[in-house]
Amino acid sequence: MSAPDIAAERLGADYFQDPYSVHARLRAQRPVTPVIMPGGATVWLVTGYAEGRAALADPRLSKRMPGWHPEPDSIFATMDLHMLNSDPPDHGRLRRLVNKAFTARQVERLRPRITAITAGLLDDMAGQPEVDLLASFAFPLPITVICELLGVPAGDRDDFRTWSATIVSDTPGPEVFQAHATAMARYFMALLAAKRQQPGDDLLSALLAARDDEDRLSENELVSMAFLLLVAGHETTVNLIASGMLALLLNPAELARLRADPSLTGSAVEELLRYVNPVSNATFRCAAEPLELGGVRIGRGDPVLVSLSGANRDPARFGDPDRLDLGRDSSGQLAFGHGIHYCLGAPLARLEAAIAISGLLARFGSISLAVPAASLRWRPSTLIHGLEALPVRLVRAEGESTGS
Numbered sequence: 001m002s003a004p005d006i007a008a009e010r011l012g013a014d015y016f017q018d019p020y021s022v023h024a025r026l027r028a029q030r031p032v033t034p035v036i037m038p039g040g041a042t043v044w045l046v047t048g049y050a051e052g053r054a055a056l057a058d059p060r061l062s063k064r065m066p067g068w069h070p071e072p073d074s075i076f077a078t079m080d081l082h083m084l085n086s087d088p089p090d091h092g093r094l095r096r097l098v099n100k101a102f103t104a105r106q107v108e109r110l111r112p113r114i115t116a117i118t119a120g121l122l123d124d125m126a127g128q129p130e131v132d133l134l135a136s137f138a139f140p141l142p143i144t145v146i147c148e149l150l151g152v153p154a155g156d157r158d159d160f161r162t163w164s165a166t167i168v169s170d171t172p173g174p175e176v177f178q179a180h181a182t183a184m185a186r187y188f189m190a191l192l193a194a195k196r197q198q199p200g201d202d203l204l205s206a207l208l209a210a211r212d213d214e215d216r217l218s219e220n221e222l223v224s225m226a227f228l229l230l231v232a233g234h235e236t237t238v239n240l241i242a243s244g245m246l247a248l249l250l251n252p253a254e255l256a257r258l259r260a261d262p263s264l265t266g267s268a269v270e271e272l273l274r275y276v277n278p279v280s281n282a283t284f285r286c287a288a289e290p291l292e293l294g295g296v297r298i299g300r301g302d303p304v305l306v307s308l309s310g311a312n313r314d315p316a317r318f319g320d321p322d323r324l325d326l327g328r329d330s331s332g333q334l335a336f337g338h339g340i341h342y343c344l345g346a347p348l349a350r351l352e353a354a355i356a357i358s359g360l361l362a363r364f365g366s367i368s369l370a371v372p373a374a375s376l377r378w379r380p381s382t383l384i385h386g387l388e389a390l391p392v393r394l395v396r397a398e399g400e401s402t403g404s
C-alpha cells in the first residue's frame, strides 16, 4: 500500500470480539482510515455508510488485484476464478450462468423444502433441554439447503465446515491454511469428476453442461463457482440465524414484539441483517487508479476494505444505530453488499432466516441463554462475524418442558 499521510492503527484480536466499538471510534475520526488488520494486511478501512456504499459501486475499485491471486497452475487457482473475484465482463458472464437459480421467484419454490428441513431440526431439538443452537439448527439448515441445490452430498459437510472455517479465518497459520485449502480444492475436483460420470438434477450438473457442451466457462471457473456457492451459501446465513436469535434474546422487548406479531418477521429479518452483520467486512478491493474517498487520497494498487457492519451502524444513516428496533425502516442496509457484487443469495438467505426464526419462536415458548452473554465468543475472522457456539435452553410452546 502507498504510504498514507495518516498513521495506520493496528487492530488486535479484540476486534473480532467487538468490531462495533472499533468502527465507531475510527468513524468518528474519519470514515476512511488506514489500519493494519489482525491478519497483518494494511488496508484502507471504510467505516462510514455513504463512503462504503460509494466504494462498493465504484468501478475503479477492482477485484483482480495484481499479486493477490495464485499462479494459474497452482491448485489454489482452481478456487480463485469466481464472480466475487472478477471484474466485468467476466463477472457478468459468470453471474448470468447461475442468476436464474437464485431469483426471488425461483427461491420461493424452495419454501416447502426449507420448512420441512426446519421442522425436522426443531423436532430433533425438542427432546433436549439445552442445545447449541448454532450447531443443531443455524448451521445444518442453510448447509442442507445449499448442498441439495448444488448436488453436494450432505454427508461431507463436517469436512467441508472445517476447511471453510479455516479459509475465512484470519489466524489459521500458513501450514493449516495450505492443508485445508488444498483438501477443499481436491474435494471439489473429485466431486465434479464424479458428477461428470453421473450427472444429477442439480445446479452443479447444469454448470458442468455449460462447461462441457457450451464452453461458457473454463475448468477453473467451474471449480471456483462450486467453491464460492458452497462457502457463501453456508458461512453466512448460519450467522444471520444464530446472531439474530442472540440479538433477540438480549433484547427481550423486541423478542416479545415479534412473538406478539409474527407479521413483523420480514422487517425483523431486515433489521437483524443491519444489526448483526453476518459478513462484517466486504471482500478486498484494489484501487485500479488513484481516487478520493471520504476525504483521503487512495493510491493506485492500494487495498480497500468496506466495513459493512461499520456502514450499518453509522449514525449518519441509521438513527440510534446500536439499538435493535424491529419496527424501523432498515432499507438500504448494506449487509448483502451493494453494486455489481450484491449478494446473489439474498432472497434465499432472507427466506431461510424468516422460516428458521419464525419456526423456532412458534415451537418454543421460552428460549433463554444457557451461559452468561459475556462468555460467548466470536470467530477470529475479519470477513465473517459469527459466534463459535450459542448454548440455549428451550421450553416447548405448550408450556411443557422439552425433556418431558
Ligand code: HEM
Pocket: 083, 084, 085, 095, 146, 228, 229, 230, 232, 233, 234, 236, 237, 240, 277, 278, 279, 282, 283, 284, 308, 334, 335, 336, 337, 338, 340, 341, 342, 343, 344, 345, 346, 348, 349
Ligand atoms: C445472511 C446471509 C448472507 C449474507 C449476509 C451475504 C452477504 C454477501 C455480501 C456482503 C456479498 C458481497 C461481498 C463483496 O462485495 O465483497 C455477497 C456476495 C455473494 N453472495 Fe452472499 N450472503 C449471504 C448468503 C448467501 C447465500 C445463501 C448464497 C448462496 C449461494 C450467497 C452467494 C453469494 C454470491 C455468489 C456472491 C457473489 C456475488 C457477485 O460477486 O456478484 N450468499 N454476499
